[in-house]
Amino acid sequence: MNAHIREDWESADAFEALMKTGESIRFGRRGFLKACAGAGGGLLLGAWLPAAAWADASVAGAHPGALVGLFVRIGRDGKIVIGARSPEIGQGVKTSLPMLIAEELDADWDMVSVEQLPLGLVFGGPPPGVAWKWGPQGAGGSTNIPDAWQELRQAGARARRMLLEAAAKRWDVPLDQLRTDKGRVLGADGRSLGYGELADAAAAIPVPTADVELKKPEAFRIIGTPRRVVDAEDIVTGKARYGIDTMAPGTLVAVIARCPLFEGGVKRFDATAALAIPGVRQVLPLPGPKGSEPITQNLVAGVAVLADDTWAALKGRKALKIEWESGGHDAESTQSLDAQCQRLLAGKGQVVRNDGDIDAVLKASDRLIEATYRVPFVAHAPLEPPGACVAIDKDSMRIVASMQMPGGASRMANAITGIDRSKIEVIMPRVGGGFGRRLSNDFVAEAVLLAKASGKPVKLMWTREDDLAHDFFRPFGQQHLSATLDGDGMPTSWRQHLASASKYHRRPDVKPEELWTAELYPDDFPAGIVKNLRVEWSAVHSGMTRGSWRAPAHTANAFAVESFIDEIAHAGKQDPLALRLKLLDHDTMDYGQHGGPKFSPRRLREVVRIVAEKIGWQRKLPKGHGLGIASHFTFGGYTAHAMEVSVGKDGIPVIHRCVCAVDVGQPVNPLGIEAQMMGGTIDGLSTAMDLEIRIDKGRITTGNFPDYPLLRSARAPDVEVHIVASRESPSGAGEMGIPTAAPALANAIFAACGIRIRRLPIGKQLVEAVHAKRA
């Protein structure tokens, strides 16, 4: 787990221990697997990943039943069940991670089924006394595939080795005369045994403790082939269960009236009318943030209504009389934040990267171009709103919720109740969308607090209005870019100054001078390519809660940088494609942020070349059509978009074609990657076109979806996805589709009608600009 995402995991609740443990228990040389015979026969392979110092005996002694949690289970009938460890938020890991195991196990995918694992922790051992049972369980930063690439293939390979050894013993032949194919061990003489027939014997074989040789990519039969979502049938028949689909007997449904004023409080409330509503059982106050105190850090002060069902709870909430207390942000509005940016950008910021001597170049140059770009606050708005089901039974607890960070939820629950973490069961159903919203476990904390205070199992529901008013929003900001050009139109210096409300909000562990690290990735293009380069950051002050939004700062920065490259091309009378191909023809360089350690401009150049070729960059276009292109390196993946756009007389952009190319290294599940790129593209376009969380008088004025119009089918283009057939080690694909969608669109709009989009969302500005042009 790299530093970037560890911070995200921690931002949820400010505990340090677990992720540090996560570092020390990586599978591989230090970890080992354990196998045993299953209750009904067959081979059970539990991934067992203790810190190196743990003695085997002490683990087994302390936790005799620990291997009941299954990772790979081979039944006597040859059916294989593979445990999926990470939350499935729609990014496809419930399919792709088991594919890694199945590949090296040489299983027949048709005989494989997948079961979601609960949170798996083992306790005891050296401080902090807790470790992952099956490896890291979380969803964020597109890290699942790269994290699992070695270790899950090893898990599969070791299980396969055990089956081979069992067959070698039975036939009394040397191991190297045997091979496997699709769930069978084959002998040199044509004999064969199904894995099911060998499962019992294999369970008695010691698990290999050293790394087993893995397949060469040429031999892959599952990795790199299209595999459908394993839960598809459950989803289309309504059987799939999500976080808010659970209801323990005797559960009360809770909804919370939260203070709408940023960082405000509850002055007084009157629950009489609410309690008079049939079905309403209890009304309970909830605390707001108390400084940096970790439990309440991400909470909002409010009053909860607990009732027999959702409708009674909602009616009860409506009947509450609450007087709110100001949090001191009453003057904050969307306009005041824009004005704040303008002031900051007029001055100097904190310098976070300074190459060469841009002042000298500036003095000597007579060709300066500059522009300011803006991105708004946006919400995650997963279609399943936050919520959690919590049942506390004296000294044990069960949490069922849609989460991205189940380990954090367990720590949070322990901190609130004091219940031992080994007694906190955390169940992960399917998650109705994450996008970064569920990196925070505020909703779990609320449900635990209410279950504790009410003495009842609680199912907490958030309405869409709650969600849009109390999210951890993608930071708002403006950035000013300027560049000097040489006689050929190539940039000789580059200055980028971002003013933003850092996503590191209420983070006492982050020093003020480090807040920028969430906002700018200083090794991003064109650093290292334009030799005189300065990057600066200024802090925007805001009461808005902020957090990680799918592909965090890349969305803002790729929009600005890739639009500005287009502006440089036009100012220098160059073809935007030609300029990009020239700039990206550069050797691989170090990349110090998440997605590193290397960045290869030529891999980026290749995806640019692909989309340009596929869209027919040089072809003659219908009148009024324009082509736009953009590319970006995100978390280890390389993406480019090219779009063909026209802008109607009504000022509405129409996307006629949308082409995307991606290089995420060795593709694991091409069908899943295509889905992520389509979805990411549409997410990027949706956000660029119309989405903004608006603020007035220190509160959010955006209410529900009618004020926050996500793209619907009619305006969502088909997305043509080209996946580079790479053999590099893989990165995740969940976030790669977004950053380049907005700038490719904006560049295409410029090419189509000469109007430059520098502020997001596009919203009505294009309508107004088209009218102004025609007038």
Next chain:
Amino acid sequence: MAIEFVVNGKDMTFEGDPEMPLLWYLRDHAQTLGVKYGCGVGACGACTVHLDGGAVRSCSVPVSAAAGRKVTTIEGLAQGDTLHALQRAWIEEDVPQCGYCQAGQIMAAADLLARTPDPGDDEITALTNLCRCGTYPRIRKAIRRAAGLRKADEVKA
């Protein structure tokens, strides 16, 4: 006064608040949890069910409006073990990402296909159910495929 109606072929009676949105009745009381909440104001379609065969957004209909009528949720769309053509097409086209919107998408599409067995692209893209994961391109493909599957089924029958 008790409200009587049929949910997925089963007779139901409800004696609670007749103003309760059908959505909350279906989720909290009938336990048909395939019906999803996304907005509560008729803007997303996650809660789409059929009322006497026609699609409605169940968050925006009081349970009293179902009196004497037939409610079909995603759980009741298949004929026994035989999946609806749309459900098969959805699997074939690998539509779901998070999957949360998909029950509503399928119910809306089923209504479209019932009214218009061979819908044109305009009619398919006119469906207004939201998908936050952006599965629209595959949804459109799946609806086209299902329209074809249904024709093939009819020929067989």
